[in-house]
Amino acid sequence: EVQLVESGGGLVKPGGSLxxxxxxSGFTFKSYTMNWVRQAPGKGLEWVASISPSGxxxxxxxxxxxxxxxxxxxxxxxxYLQMNSLRVEDTAIYSCARYGSDGSGLDFxxxxxxxxxxx
Amino acid sequence: DIQMTQSPxxxxxxxxxxxxxxxxxxxxxxxxxxxYQHKSGKAPQLLMFRASSLQSGVPSRFSGSGSGxxxxxxxxxxxxxxxxxxxxxxxxxAPWTFGPGTEVEI
Numbered sequence: 035e036v037q038l039v040e041s042g043g044g045l046v047k048p049g050g051s052l053x054x055x056x057x058x059s060g061f062t063f064k065s066y067t068m069n070w071v072r073q074a075p076g077k078g079l080e081w082v083a084s085i086s087p088s089g090x091x092x093x094x095x096x097x098x099x100x101x102x103x104x105x106x107x108x109x110x111x112x113x114y115l116q117m118n119s120l121r122v123e124d125t126a127i128y129s130c131a132r133y134g135s136d137g138s139g140l141d142f143x144x145x146x147x148x149x150x151x152x153x
Numbered sequence: 154d155i156q157m158t159q160s161p162x163x164x165x166x167x168x169x170x171x172x173x174x175x176x177x178x179x180x181x182x183x184x185x186x187x188x189y190q191h192k193s194g195k196a197p198q199l200l201m202f203r204a205s206s207l208q209s210g211v212p213s214r215f216s217g218s219g220s221g222x223x224x225x226x227x228x229x230x231x232x233x234x235x236x237x238x239x240x241x242x243x244x245x246x247a248p249w250t251f252g253p254g255t256e257v258e259i
Contacts, residue, residue, distance in 0.1 A: 078254040079240050093247035139187030141203035
C-alpha cells in the first residue's frame with residue numbers, strides 16, 4: 035500500500051525557517067517525481083515544487099523561488115521541503131504527492147501538515 | 154506561466170443530475186490535464202488523468218474530455234458522496250498550475 039506521511043510542520047515567526055519531511059512507503063520511491071502542494075486557509079490547491087526521480091531537476095512556483103528548496107533522499111525514501119524566509123502568506127497545509135508514471139497526475143497524496151507563520 | 158480557469162466556481166445540483174465542469178488553459182497543454190476531487194479534511198483524490206483516463210478505483214459516472222485548451226469533467230448520475238470541490242491541474246509545463254476549483258453542492 036502506497037503511503038505518504040508528512041511531518042515537521044508547526045508555528046513559526048515571519049522570517050523564520052522550517053523543514054518539512056515526507057516519508058514514503060509501498061512503492062519504488064526512486065522511480066517517481068515527487069511534489070509539494072499547499073492549501074492556504076479558505077483557498078484552493080497550489081502546486082509548490084517538484085523534484086525529478088534523480089533529484090537533479092527542480093521546479094518551483096514563483097512565489098517560493100529562492101526561499102524554498104525541495105530535496106530527496108532515495109535511500110531513505112524521503113522527500114523534504116526546506117522553507118526559509120517564511121511569510122504570513124505561506125501559512126497553509128502542505129502535502130506531498132507522487133506524480134504517476136507516464137504523466138498520469140498526482141496519484142497519491144499525504145494527509146498534509148499545517149504550517150502557520152505568525153508573530 | 155499557464156493560467157487555468159474553471160467554470161462555474163460553484164454549483165448546486167440534485168442526486169441523479171448530470172453535472173459538467175469546464176476547465177480552460179491559457180495556452181495549449183495537449184492532454185496533460187488532470188482532475189481531482191477534494192473533500193475538507195481529506196487528501197485530494199485523482200479522478201481523471203491525461204484528460205480522459207479514469208483513475209483506478211474511481212466510479213465510472215466520472216468522465217473527462219478535451220485537448221489543447223478546453224476540457225470538461227462530467228459526473229453522470231450525481232451521488233451524495235460527490236459533494237466536494239473539484240480542481241483541474243495542468244502538468245504540461247512548470248509551474249504545474251491548478252484551476253481555482255469548482256464547489257459542488259448537493
